[in-house]
Structures are given as C-alpha cells and as structure tokens.
Amino acid sequence: xxxxxxxxxxxxxxxxxxxxxxxxxxxxxxxxxxxxxxxxxxxxxxxxxxxxxxxxxxxxxxxxxxxxxxxxxxxxxxxxxxxxxxxxxxxxxxxxxxxxxxxxxxxxxxxxxxxxxxxxxxxxxxxxxxxxxxxxxxxxxxxxxxxxxxxxxxxxxxxxxxxxxxxxxxxxxxxxxxxxxxxxxxxxxxxxxxxxxxxxxxxxxxxxxxxxxxxxxxxxxxxxxxxxxxxxxxxxxxxxxxxxxxxxxxxxxxxxxxxxxxxxxxxxxxxxxxxxxxxxxxxxxxxxxxxxxxxxxxxxxxxxxxxxxxxxxxxxxxxxxxxxxxxxxxxxxxxxxxxxxxxxxxxxxxxxxxxxxxxxxxxxxxxxxxxxxxxxxxxxxxxxxxxxxxxxxxxxxxxxxxxxxxxxxxxxxxxxxxxxxxxxxxxxxxxxxxxxxxxxxxxxxxxxxxxxxxxxxxxxxxxxxxxxxxxxxxxxxxxxxxxxxxxxxxxxxxxxxxxxxxxxxxxxxxxxxxxxxxxxxxxxxxxxxxxxxxxxxxxxxxxxxxxxxxxxxxxxxxxxxxxxxxxxxxxxxxxxxxxxxxxxxxxxxxxxxxxxxxxxxxxxxxxxxxxxxxxxxxxxxxxxxxxxxxxxxxxxxxxxxxxxxxxxxxxxxxxxxxxxxxxxxxxxxxxxxxxxxxxxxx
Amino acid sequence: xxxxxxxxxxxxxxxxxxxxxxxxxxxxxxxxxxxxxxxxxxxxxxxxxxxxxxxxxxxxxxxxxxxxxxxxxxxxxxxxxxxxxxxxxxxxxxxxxxxxxxxxxxxxxxxxxxxxxxxxxxxxxxxxxxxxxxxxxxxxxxxxxxxxxxxxxxxxxxxxxxxxxxxxxxxxxxxxxxxxxxxxxxxxxxxxxxxxxxxxxxxxxxxxxxxxxxxxxxxxxxxxxxxxxxxxxxxxxxxxxxxxxxxxxxxxxxxxxxxxxxxxxxxxxxxxxxxx
Numbered sequence: 001x002x003x004x005x006x007x008x009x010x011x012x013x014x015x016x017x018x019x020x021x022x023x024x025x026x027x028x029x030x031x032x033x034x035x036x037x038x039x040x041x042x043x044x045x046x047x048x049x050x051x052x053x054x055x056x057x058x059x060x061x062x063x064x065x066x067x068x069x070x071x072x073x074x075x076x077x078x079x080x081x082x083x084x085x086x087x088x089x090x091x092x093x094x095x096x097x098x099x100x101x102x103x104x105x106x107x108x109x110x111x112x113x114x115x116x117x118x119x120x121x122x123x124x125x126x127x128x129x130x131x132x133x134x135x136x137x138x139x140x141x142x143x144x145x146x147x148x149x150x151x152x153x154x155x156x157x158x159x160x161x162x163x164x165x166x167x168x169x170x171x172x173x174x175x176x177x178x179x180x181x182x183x184x185x186x187x188x189x190x191x192x193x194x195x196x197x198x199x200x201x202x203x204x205x206x207x208x209x210x211x212x213x214x215x216x217x218x219x220x221x222x223x224x225x226x227x228x229x230x231x232x233x234x235x236x237x238x239x240x241x242x243x244x245x246x247x248x249x250x251x252x253x254x255x256x257x258x259x260x261x262x263x264x265x266x267x268x269x270x271x272x273x274x275x276x277x278x279x280x281x282x283x284x285x286x287x288x289x290x291x292x293x294x295x296x297x298x299x300x301x302x303x304x305x306x307x308x309x310x311x312x313x314x315x316x317x318x319x320x321x322x323x324x325x326x327x328x329x330x331x332x333x334x335x336x337x338x339x340x341x342x343x344x345x346x347x348x349x350x351x352x353x354x355x356x357x358x359x360x361x362x363x364x365x366x367x368x369x370x371x372x373x374x375x376x377x378x379x380x381x382x383x384x385x386x387x388x389x390x391x392x393x394x395x396x397x398x399x400x401x402x403x404x405x406x407x408x409x410x411x412x413x414x415x416x417x418x419x420x421x422x423x424x425x426x427x428x429x430x431x432x433x434x435x436x437x438x439x440x441x442x443x444x445x446x447x448x449x450x451x452x453x454x455x456x457x458x459x460x461x462x463x464x465x466x467x468x469x470x471x472x473x474x475x476x477x478x479x480x481x482x483x484x485x486x487x488x489x490x491x492x493x494x495x496x497x498x499x500x501x502x503x504x505x506x507x508x509x510x511x512x513x514x515x516x517x518x519x520x521x522x523x524x525x526x527x528x529x530x531x532x533x534x535x536x537x538x539x540x541x542x543x544x545x546x547x548x549x550x551x552x553x554x555x556x557x558x559x560x561x562x563x564x565x566x567x568x569x570x571x572x573x574x575x576x577x578x579x580x581x582x583x584x585x586x587x588x589x590x591x592x593x594x595x596x597x598x599x600x601x602x603x604x605x606x607x608x609x610x611x612x613x614x615x616x617x618x619x620x621x622x623x624x625x626x627x628x629x630x631x632x633x634x635x636x637x638x639x640x641x642x643x644x645x646x647x648x649x650x651x652x653x654x655x656x657x658x659x660x661x662x663x664x665x666x667x668x669x670x671x672x673x674x675x676x677x678x679x680x681x682x
Numbered sequence: 683x684x685x686x687x688x689x690x691x692x693x694x695x696x697x698x699x700x701x702x703x704x705x706x707x708x709x710x711x712x713x714x715x716x717x718x719x720x721x722x723x724x725x726x727x728x729x730x731x732x733x734x735x736x737x738x739x740x741x742x743x744x745x746x747x748x749x750x751x752x753x754x755x756x757x758x759x760x761x762x763x764x765x766x767x768x769x770x771x772x773x774x775x776x777x778x779x780x781x782x783x784x785x786x787x788x789x790x791x792x793x794x795x796x797x798x799x800x801x802x803x804x805x806x807x808x809x810x811x812x813x814x815x816x817x818x819x820x821x822x823x824x825x826x827x828x829x830x831x832x833x834x835x836x837x838x839x840x841x842x843x844x845x846x847x848x849x850x851x852x853x854x855x856x857x858x859x860x861x862x863x864x865x866x867x868x869x870x871x872x873x874x875x876x877x878x879x880x881x882x883x884x885x886x887x888x889x890x891x892x893x894x895x896x897x898x899x900x901x902x903x904x905x906x907x908x909x910x911x912x913x914x915x916x917x918x919x920x921x922x923x924x925x926x927x928x929x930x931x932x933x934x935x936x937x938x939x940x941x942x943x944x945x946x947x948x949x950x951x952x953x954x955x956x957x958x
Contacts, residue, residue, distance in 0.1 A: 052837035053849065163842070164900050285847030648892070 027207035029230040030272050031103040035202065037275045038064035041248055044275070047093040050282040050290055058093065060275065063100075066180070070094075070101035071201075072193045073183030077132065077156050077174065081106035081204070084128045084213065088112045088121070088144075089136025091254040091280045094160050094176060096268060098134040103211065103230075104202050110213040110225065111259035113611045114140065115604070117649055120223075122147035124215050128225060128456065131155045134176070138164040141173065207231030213456050214261050216408050217610040225456030226261075226408045236411045236450025237269035239432040243416065244378045250276035250298045251375075255287045260612060262382070265412040266300050291372035299379040303386040304613060306401075308541070309371060310390060311517045315545045331363035332396075339364075339396030344420040364397045373399055380404050380416075383612065385488070385507070387515030388424035395422065403427050405488060409465065409472050410434070411450030415486045426485035436486065437471065443492045444478045445471040494617065496527030502589035504532065506617065509590055512581060516573040517542040521602050521609075523620050525628060526590065533594040533631040535624065536570055537561075537601055543569070558599045558656060567597060567661055574663060593663055594631050596638070598624075599656035605645040630660050693838040694873055694905040701767055703733040707876060707908050708753065713762030715748055715932075722748040723759065723932045730876065735902050736910045737923035737940075741952055744929040746912045747789060750878050753910070754786055755779035766876070780809055783875035787865045787882060789912075795854035799864050802853055803839055806871025807832040839867045842904075843897060859890035866897060870907075877901065879911040883918055891915065895922060920944065928952065 037046070042061035049056055058066065079085065085102045087109050089095050099109040110128035112121055114136065121143050125133065131153055133144055141159055148154065158174045159165060165173065186193030211230040215223040241247075252271065256263040267278045276298070281290040301309075317328050338352040348356075368374045379401045381391075386403065394401045400419060405427035406412040414436065417428030430436040434448040445467060452472075454462040465473055477492040489495060490505040498504050509532060510522040520539035526532035538561050546569065547554060554560040578591040602608040608620055621628055623642060630638030641655035701707050706729040715723040723745045730736045738746050751757040753764065755774040763770050766782060785806075793802050810832065817825040840846055843863050848856055853864050862882060869877055882898065883891045895918060901907050913919050919926060920940040928936040928943055930952040936943050943949055 052834065052841060053846070054837075163904060164896070166903055282846045283844065289847075647889070 027231060028234040029103065029202075029205040029207060029209065030100065030211055030234070030269075031202045031205055033234065033272050034060075034064055034067065034100055034104075037272075041275055044248060045277040046271075046275075047096070048277060048279040048294075049093045050280070050286070050293075053282075055279070055293070063093075063097065066094075067097045067100040067104065068187060068195075068198055069180040069183035070097055070176070071104040071183065072186045072198055073179035073181070074098075074101055074107075074132070074158070075105055075193055075201075076182050076186060077158070077179065079105055079107050079132055081201075083107040083131045084110050086110050086112050086125045086128060086130040086133040087135075087258065088116075088133060088140045089114050089160065089258065090284055091256075091258055091263070091267075092136060092160060093278075093280055095134060095136065095258060096254075096278070096280075098158075099212070099268065103205070104198060106201060106205050106209060108210040108213055110215070111264065112215065113257050113259045115257075116143075116611065117605060117645070118143045118146045122150040124223065124225075125151050125154065128213055128215075129153050132158065134158045135160070137161040141165060141168070205230070207234075210453070212264060214264060214408050215259060217260070217612040217614065224458060224461055226452045227454050227456050228411050228450065229453050232450050232453070233269050233411055234273060235433075236413060236448065237265065237273040239449055240413050240416070241270055241274045243418070243432050244298070246270060246274045246276065246298060246378070248275040250274065250377075251279060251294055251296050252276065252298050252300075253279050253281065253287070253291055253294050253296050255281055255284075255291075256300065256302075257611065261406070261408040261412050262300060266298075266380075269411075288372075292370065293372070295372050295375040297375050297377045299373070299376050301379070301381055302383040302612075303381055303390065304383075306381060306386070306394060307390055307514075307517075310393060311539065311542050313367070314517060315542065318545070318549070328363060331359035332393075334359045335364060335396035336392070339398060340392060343395055343398055343400065344422075360398070368397060368399065373397075376400065378402070378419075382406055382427075384614065385511040386424060387511065389515060391422075391424035404431070405486060407472075407474055409452045409474075410446060410448045411452065413450070414444075414446050414448060414474070417485075421485075423485065426481055426487045428486065429484050430486070435471075438479060439467075439473075441492065442477040442479065442489075442495075444474045444476050444486065444488070446474065447471055498526055498532070498589055499528060499530045500589060503587075504590055505587075508587065509534070509581070509592070510615070512577045513574065513592070516577065518546070518569055518573055521615065523602075523615055523617060524592070525621065525631065529632060531593045532590050534592055534596075535620070535627065536574075536595050536597050538566060538570070538597060540601070557601065558654075561597050561599055562656070562658070567659065570595070570597060571661060571663065578663065595661050595663070596627055596631065596658050597661070599640070599658060600642070600644065600654055603644075605647070606643070627658065636660055693835050693842075693870075694907075701732045703906070704731055706730065706765075707732040707767065708910075709765045710749075710753070711763045711765075713749075713752060713759045713764065715745075715752060715757055715759045721932050723752065723929075725762070726929065726932070726934045727762075728927045728934065728937055730908060730910050731925075732875075732908050733902075733906055734908060734924040735898070735922050736908075737919045737926045738910060738912050738929065739914075739916075739919055739926060740929035743931075745932040746929055747880055748932075749929065750786065750880055750910070750912060753779075753876075754784060754878060780872060783873075784878065785869040785872040785874035785876075786878035787862070787869050787880060789880040789884060791858070791861045791865055793853045793861060793865055793868070796852055798850050799845055799848050799853055799856070799867075800836065800840070800850060802864055803836045803867045803871050804832065806868035807836065809872060835873075836871060839870050842870075842900070843867050859886050859893070862886065862890075862894065863897065866894075866901075870901065870905075874907060876908045876910065879909060879913075881912050881914065883913060883915055891918060898922060 037060040043059050045057045046060040046063040047058045085107050087095055087098050102109045110130060112124045132155060135141055135157060141157055144157055156172050156174060158176050158179055160176045162175050187195050207230050209230055210227050211233045212228050213225040215225055252267055254267040271278045279294045281287045317325060334355045338348050338356045341348045342356055376399055379399055381401060382404045402417040402422045404416040405414050407414060413431040414434055415428045416431040434446055436446050439445055475492050476488050477490055477495050478486055478488040481487055490507040494506055496504045504526045506524040509524045513519050513522045518539055519536055521537035523535040524532055540557060543560060543566060552563060552565055560566060574592050574595060581587045581591050604611050608616060610616060627638050627640050637657055637659055639657050641653055644652050644654045709729040711727050713723055713726050738749055740746050752759050755776045755778060758773050813825040813828050840849055845863060848860060853861055883894050902909050923940060926940055926943045927934060928949050935948040935952060936946040
C-alpha cells in the first residue's frame with residue numbers, strides 16, 4: 001500500500017488536485033494478491049455458495065488451490081498470456097475463479113451479461129476476440145453455439161454445469177470439472193503446467209497488464225469494452241476500502257450481474273484487496289432468502305431494488321391487522337423524525353432517542369432482520385437518482401445507506417458520500433484520489449486512480465471520451481453544491497429546452513414520477529415541444545395488489561394497464577408529482593400535461609432498456625413514434641404495433657389501442673395551490 | 683459443484699443394469715381390461731425399451747390412463763401378461779410396482795397441498811427409508827443419518843428441477859406448472875427405472891411446456907430413466923418421444939416412430955374422424 005488516503009476534509013472541495021495515482025508504480029496484480037491472502041489468512045472464508053440447500057465455504061487457501069487447478073487446466077487447453085476469455089453466467093464462485101485463473105495466466109477476462117441474447121453475446125465475444133469462454137450452463141453454451149460462425153477466434157467453451165450437455169459434440173466443449181482435474185494432475189507434475197511454472201507465470205504479470213475488459217451497458221448504442229489495468233484496479237479498490245474501513249471481516253452477497261462494473265468492483269476487486277468473504281446465492285430466484293441467511297455487512301443495491309423491497313413491505317403491511325398497521329405507522333413516523341439524526345450522530349432529544357429505541361425493538365430491528373439488513377455497516381446505492389423519500393426511509397431505520405456516482409470508465413467510484421454526510425439529492429464529494437471538474441457546457445469530467453486505459457480496439461472512441469489534457473468526459477451534466485457535493489441532473493446530451501425556452505431534464509422528471517409505487521418506468525418527452533408528456537409503465541406488483549383489494553378483474557398485463565381505474569390511479573400520482581415540480585422554479589414548466597400508459601413493459605430484450613435497466617430514450621421515441629405523435633396532436637387514442645422478443649429469442653407482434661390521458665390545467669392548479677397551503681408537502 | 687460437506691451416494695448412483703439399453707424393459711402382451719361390460723382395453727400388446735421415451739396417445743376415452751394404471755398395478759387386467767425386467771406378473775399392487783422401480787405422476791396433480799415442496803419430494807423417498815417408527819421418534823443416530831442422506835438426494839432433485847426458490851413453500855400456493863414440476867420431483871425421488879407421466883403438460887402455457895419438455899429429456903438423458911408418457915399436445919409428443927403407440931377405443935391402431943405414426947391413415951382417421 002503506497003497511496004496515503006487524505007482525510008475526509010481534504011477532498012470535500014470540488015476540483016482539488018489529488019496526488020497522481022500513487023499505486024501505479026507498485027505493479028500489483030490480483031494474482032499476487034490471491035497468493036498473499038492465502039498466506040496471510042488462509043483459513044478465513046473467502047467464498048461461499050449455497051448449493052443443495054447448504055452454504056458451502058471455501059477458504060482463501062482452498063480458493064487459491066482451486067484457482068491454480070483451473071489455471072493449469074485452462075493452460076492445457078491452450079489459454080496463454082494476452083488471450084481474452086469470455087465469462088458468462090450467474091454469480092458462481094467458479095466463474096469468479098475463472099477470472100482469477102485468467103489473471104494467473106496473464107489472460108484477460110471479459111465478462112458478458114448472462115441474459116444477453118445471442119446477437120449481443122456474439123458482438124461482445126467477437127469484439128473482445130475471445131479465444132475461450134467459461135460459461136455456467138447449457139443455456140449459455142447453446143447461445144454461443146448458435147452464433148459460433150460469428151466467432152472465428154473462439155477455440156473452446158468450458159462449462160460449469162454439465163446438465164443436458166452430455167450428448168453435445170465435445171470437440172470444442174469441455175467440462176470444467178475435467179479441466180480442473182487435468183490441471184491438478186499437471187500441477188503435481190514438473191515442467192509446463194506444474195506449480196513452479198505457474199508461479200513463474202504469476203510473477204511475470206505486470207501491474208500495467210489488463211485485469212478486465214468490462215463492456216458498458218450500451219445506453220447509447222453498441223457497448224464498448226472498457227479496459228482496466230491491474231495496478232489501477234487495485235489502487236482504486238484499496239482507496240475505497242480504506243474510505244469505508246472495509247476489512248477481512250466483511251461478508252457480501254454477489255447477486256448483481258457479473259459483467260457489470262459494480263459487481264466486479266464491489267465483490268471481486270474490493271474482496272481481493274480487503275480479503276473479505278463473498279457469498280453467491282443459490283439461484284437468481286432465491287436472492288431475497290439468501291440475503292436474509294447471510295446478513296451482509298457491506299451491501300450494494302441499485303435504487304430499483306430498494307424501491308421494490310419497499311413496495312413489497314408496503315403491500316404486506318396493507319394486509320396486516322389494524323393494530324400492526326397502527327404500530328408500524330407510529331414507529332415509522334418516529335424513525336422519520338429522529339432516525340437520520342441518530343444515524344449521523346447529531347444531537348437528538350432524549351425522548352426521541354427513547355421512542356426510537358422502542359421502535360428499534362418493535363419494528364426496525366425485526367424489519368431489518370427480515371430483509372437481511374441487520375448487520376449492514378455500509379450500504380451503497382447508485383446507477384440512477386434515488387427518490388428522497390426512499391433514501392431517507394432506509395436511513396431512518398438505521399441503515400447506513402449512501403450514494404456514490406460512478407462509471408465503468410472510472411472503475412466505479414467518481415464520488416462517494418462519507419459516513420454522516422449522505423444526502424438524497426447529491427452524490428457526495430469526489431472519492432479519494434479523484435479529481436473532478438465541471439466543463440463549460442456543464443459536463444462532469446474526472447481523473448481517478450482506477451481510470452480506464454482506453455476502449456478495447458476502439459482508439460477513436462477513447463479519444464472522443466477524453467479531453468486533450470487527459471480527463472474523462474462522463475457525459476453527465478451536473479454542478480457542485482455550496483458544500484462541495486456533486487449534483488447530477490441528467491445525461492448532458494439529454495438535457496434540452498422546451499419550446500418556451502425552459503430547461504427540460506427528462507430524467508429528473510422521470511425520477512420524480514417513478515418514486516410513486518404504482519409507476520415502474522417513465523419516458524418523458526418535451527425537448528423542443530410546448531410542454532411535457534410521457535409514457536408510463538405500471539408496476540405490476542403494486543397495481544396487481546391494488547386491483548385485488550379493489551375487485552378489479554384482469555387477465556393480462558395489457559388488460560390491467562388499459563383499465564380506466566388504473567388510469568385514474570396513475571393520474572392522481574402524476575398530479576401529485578406535478579405539484580411537487582411546480583414548487584421548483586426551474587422545473588415548474590416541466591409539469592406533465594399528457595400521458596399514455598403503455599400496453600407492455602419496457603424490456604431489454606426488445607432493446608427498450610439497457611441490460612442495466614436504463615431507458616433508451618431515442619430508441620423508444622422511434623419505435624413508438626405514432627404514440628409520441630398522438631401525445632402532441634390532440635388525439636384521444638392511438639394505435640400501436642410493436643415487435644416483442646420472447647425469452648427464447650423468437651419474435652411476435654403485439655398491438656393495442658391506447659388512450660391519451662389529459663391532465664387538465666385547472667384541477668392541477670387547484671392541487672398545486674393545496675400543496676402550497678400544506679407548506680410544500682404533496 | 684463440489685460436494686465437500688454432504689457426502690454419500692447421489693441420485694441414481696445405484697442403477698439396476700440387469701436390462702441392457704435398447705432391450706425391452708416392460709412388455710405388455712395381449713392385455714384386455716373390462717369394467718363390467720365395458721371393454722376399456724382389448725388385446726393390446728407393445729413394449730417399452732430401456733432408455734427410450736415412449737408415448738401413448740389417442741383420442742379421449744381411448745384407454746390411455748387405464749393402460750398406465752395397468753402397468754402401474756392399479757388395475758388388474760382380465761387377460762394378458764405384463765413382464766417387467768423379464769419377470770411376468772398377473773396381479774400386483776401399486777406398492778409392489780413402486781418397489782420394483784416404477785413410479786408415476788398423475789393427470790390431476792396429486793400432491794400433499796399443505797406440505798412444502800421439500801416434504802412432498804421427501805415423501806417420495808419413503809420406500810428407501812429403512813428405519814422404523816421408533817427410530818424416527820428418537821430422531822438421533824441412525825434415523826438422523828438416514829434423513830440427511832435422503833435430504834441430500836432430494837436437494838439434488840430440487841437443484842435439477844430448479845425449484846430452489848420454492849423449497850419451503852406449501853405446494854398448494856404454487857402455480858400449476860410448478861406443482862407439476864414438484865410432482866415430477868416426487869416421482870424422481872423414488873429413483874425409478876420406469877417413469878410413467880400422465881399428461882405432464884396438461885393445462886400449461888407454452889413456456890411451462892418448454893421447461894417441462896427440457897426436464898423430461900434431461901431426466902431421460904442424464905439419469906437414463908425410461909419414460910412412458912401420455913400427452914395430448916402432438917407437437918410435444920412428436921418432439922419428445924422415440925416411439926409412439928396409438929390407442930383408439932381400447933385397441934392399438936398404430937405403433938412406431940413418430941414419423942411413421944403421423945403418416946398412418948388409421949391414426950389420421952382416429953383423430954379427424956371419417957365419413958361413413
């Protein structure tokens with residue numbers, strides 16, 4: 001460790017010039033870190049995986065042994081220094097070990113989103129020039145085989161779960177168990193593939209070597225391969241581990257897509273630096289239960305996950321008895337008043353503390369226990385803006401939830417909120433070692449310890465993403481608040497103007513609306529137009545529960561979304577959101593005047609969302625052009641036919657006639673007045 | 683995955699290989715079944731070969747389920763012989779059939795609704811449990827060891843059928859498609875040589891059907907279990923099965939590979955009807 005981490009006060013100021021990334025000279029690699037952990041804390045748990053209903057644990061020493069077997073086995077298949085290896089699947093220890101095995105050999109892992117359809121998979125694997133792919137199961141093997149003709153460089157596929165693959169042609173297909181068995185034999189022998197040979201391979205790794213190619217989610221077009229080097233990745237992870245005082249005692253749950261920078265950073269890089277234990281859930285469907293069983297101490301969840309958890313709790317409370325509902329409401333009210341002050345160590349009246357302690361015993365404690373949040377010391381959320389109410393709700397229960405702002409190009413952290421300084425509307429001061437500045441056009445630019453070395457095989461795009469003086473352009477528009485925190489408004493290129501000249505920040509409006517539990521997704525339009533209108537997706541969980549309580553009968557998502565009472569329900573939410581927007585001077589003209597409830601959920605398989613569930617605005621405007629037209633030409637109804645992609649990749653047509661809902665100005669003015677009378681609360 | 687904590691033999695680790703793959707595992711010879719004056723099955727003969735997927739199809743009331751019940755020992759045919767693994771039998775109770783390695787699922791799901799998925803599949807292990815009532819009461823020593831051993835096999839089935847998320851959910855609360863899957867799990871827990879599936883895909887949507895097809899093929903492929911199934915979805919039958927036997931009014935009207943059966947005039951007439 002060479003980078004001294006400045007005290008919190010030193011980097012709260014905006015564009016402070018931090019010392020150049022100091023770990024850059026140390027030449028650290030993840031492969032050498034693994035050897036260190038195996039020596040220092042060999043008997044401590046490193047990985048857990050729930051298999052056959054039982055949590056199985058591997059210590060650091062065992063992890064090293066397994067990884068070495070895998071490395072030697074992969075080398076026997078022909079993996080060599082400089083190769084790219086695609087890694088595809090759900091969070092499984094052996095897929096993470098494949099990353100480590102690649103590191104030991106000096107190869108570069110290039111994880112791919114497990115739910116990518118075959119075309120996306122082909123693009124990423126081909127672009128990365130993958131010579132080998134380590135995959136989870138038959139599903140991924142099938143996808144790869146289907147696009148094999150587009151992957152001329154692919155020499156072999158190694159699978160973890162053999163089910164269903166017995167009768168496949170095993171010319172290029174290998175069972176990971178056999179690969180590792182072969183590796184163990186080779187390790188036991190002398191010469192190439194032996195222990196000494198592998199040690200030499202690890203020693204030959206340099207800090208400047210690529211540690212991973214992370215493909216961006218492709219919010220704007222085809223995804224790009226972000227190259228991260230070992231020394232920068234280690235430096236970034238080390239500084240943030242110190243920032244949050246993470247050590248070997250942490251336990252985390254690896255449940256986010258393995259190919260996403262957040263997962264690679266929080267569960268792989270930080271674990272490899274701090275030496276803590278990573279737990280892999282049994283399957284994607286059991287994450288909630290596994291979370292409860294593990295009780296992580298360090299946790300990351302995108303706002304979407306936190307939101308759905310809160311929605312679930314709210315729905316369950318509505319089904320509870322009257323006394324319980326009353327108790328819950330009272331305790332939550334106490335938490336709202338005193339919880340955050342207690343969490344941040346601010347002065348709180350004794351009566352408040354007593355009431356909070358009682359609430360902790362009766363409601364917050366059991367609630368956190370049910371969610372698996374009892375042991376959380378540090379929790380982060382990021383990816384998109386979080387509703388202030390939602391953010392405060394979790395914090396008021398005593399969960400140290402903070403926001404960070406990050407990018408794949410920065411290897412995650414750009415800004416992070418220190419303990420005791422979390423705000424819902426800003427993303428905090430620059431993370432340790434990060435330099436931050438705002439360009440003249442409002443774009444946020446940074447330099448950071450984990451900064452990428454370029455886009456893989458796309459030098460022109462790398463040049464586009466960087467300023468001539470070596471700063472990375474984030475593409476996000478933002479500004480510093482008076483206390484030095486960064487506030488992000490929107491994507492720089494998405495911020496537009498209404499015809500009247502007022503600022504139009506679509507994401508800001510969408511986030512306002514999405515905070516209501518009945519609304520899952522929103523796409524706002526308004527750039528260059530007279531006023532704002534939007535598409536809305538209902539939240540099936542919340543609206544279905546509402547329908548059940550109100551005897552609304554429906555057979556399908558489409559039918560429920562088209563129900564007049566549902567429209568009325570959403571209208572109320574939008575009126576309330578408008579009232580809140582009306583309170584902000586810059587946003588008052590951006591109140592929603594018309595909306596359409598979409599007949600289908602926006603879906604990444606149809607290209608409408610990115611794999612990280614971000615709205616692809618341009619694409620949607622194009623695909624739903626008739627609806628956008630209807631929003632602005634005064635029609636009361638519009639027809640739409642769209643193509644949908646089923647999970648098995650087949651396509652079908654879906655058509656519907658949708659109503660355009662008007663929000664009449666008077667009603668909404670009255671509501672705004674009422675809000676003003678309430679002292680600004682909707 | 684590695685099994686570092688839970689040891690012991692896995693699912694289908696002790697197979698009976700007395701019958702070679704491709705040889706008849708079960709033969710039905712000239713079987714007739716009557717209920718009073720009603721002839722449910724008349725003089726039907728066919729065989730099920732080890733390792734194959736055998737479909738029994740036919741219009742409603744053709745005697746398909748009766749045929750399964752005969753194989754299963756639930757009905758006793760008045761005429762004809764049934765041999766399983768070369769042993770001929772005339773009368774047999776379902777429990778004997780189960781002990782010999784024949785297990786089945788039902789047309790209308792027959793699970794213990796109030797019990798969890800885990801307990802339902804565990805119930806399928808009853809035949810393999812050796813310790814008696816008093817050992818179970820004591821709950822320590824041999825009975826506990828035995829339960830752990832069986833639980834391991836059950837967990838393998840849960841993993842295989844991808845129902846981890848509903849392990850502890852009462853099956854009555856599960857959607858129909860999942861209940862069917864749990865029922866398949868319970869039948870598998872017996873580690874059968876011959877698995878009888880009575881309309882495994884009835885009432886399912888397309889996606890559930892595709893999942894079920896995959897599981898049936900995987901059971902056949904990974905564990906080498908011989909499967910006889912009744913199914914109405916012709917697409918499914920033709921895709922899944924190696925050979926098909928067609929019944930109509932209790933008689934066999936065709937028997938052969940899916941393509942031959944599809945081309946058979948008698949089958950087309952049976953399904954579409956003929957002008958007389």
